[in-house]
Amino acid sequence: MIYVDADACPVKAEVEAVATRHGTAVAMVSNGGLRPSGNPLVEMVYVTEGPDEADKWIAERCGAGDVVITSDIPLASKAVSAGACVLKPNGEVLTERNVGQALATRDLMSDLRAADPFRQGGGKPFGKADRARFRDALERVVRQAKGS
Template identity: 75%
Template sequence: MSIYVDADACPVKAEVEKVGTRHGLHIFIVSNGGLRPSQNPLVDTVIVPEGPDVADQWIADRAGPGDVVITGDIPLAAKCIEAGAQVLKHNGEALTERNIGQVLATRDLMADLRAADPFRQGGGKGFTKADRSRFLDALERAVRAASG
């Protein structure tokens, strides 16, 4: 079992390392650069070449049953769920076979709305302490479910 983190703009890398280390799990922090490598021997910092979705493809090619993937990227989440991995968003929300279709449809709808109104600003919520706490709890539960 491994944990894969889509690390570009990920606010919970330290929490992943904390939970993963407690359980002795191999953690892959994947990005296209700009991250300081961890000194933790369980953590591999993977730097992929620049390009759209290169980090996502690296994760999708490797994640499978028993693994946990941390991402806010909905198409990546769908690929990982299809491969049998558990997926968590940064706020602790689990993406599953049951809800990924609706989440993909909502994502596409929002992209269409943004394209129709190029002056539309913001819309995203800030990351809160409650989100961080929910994420820690969800990751702990996901790791226990995958290893048990």
């Protein structure tokens, strides 16, 4: 199963294409507002509004052999602990080895932003190279999860 933290996910179409190629079920989890997919492998899961409701839903269900797509580092940490393979939309794989560092970096950056309310900017734009890197990484982890 592929679980997608779908509200702000920029690679939903890539997930659906790879899942279709491999015959893998997908749960697109969001607070609503997403257009339903006609793909029978894709289940649209709408959770109640509120902070982290989609994350909680995914964390309660994912486990070994599953793939979780998210940019949310606390969710990634829970999913890794549950045995799932976690992939960020830029193709970065989060594992037991690096999720702790990612969580610490996230917390540090949050503290820095809170200390300087005039801080401008954000992340770099999401581009074609990021999509390609994600597609390649998802192909690899889906094949590994299927044992082929």
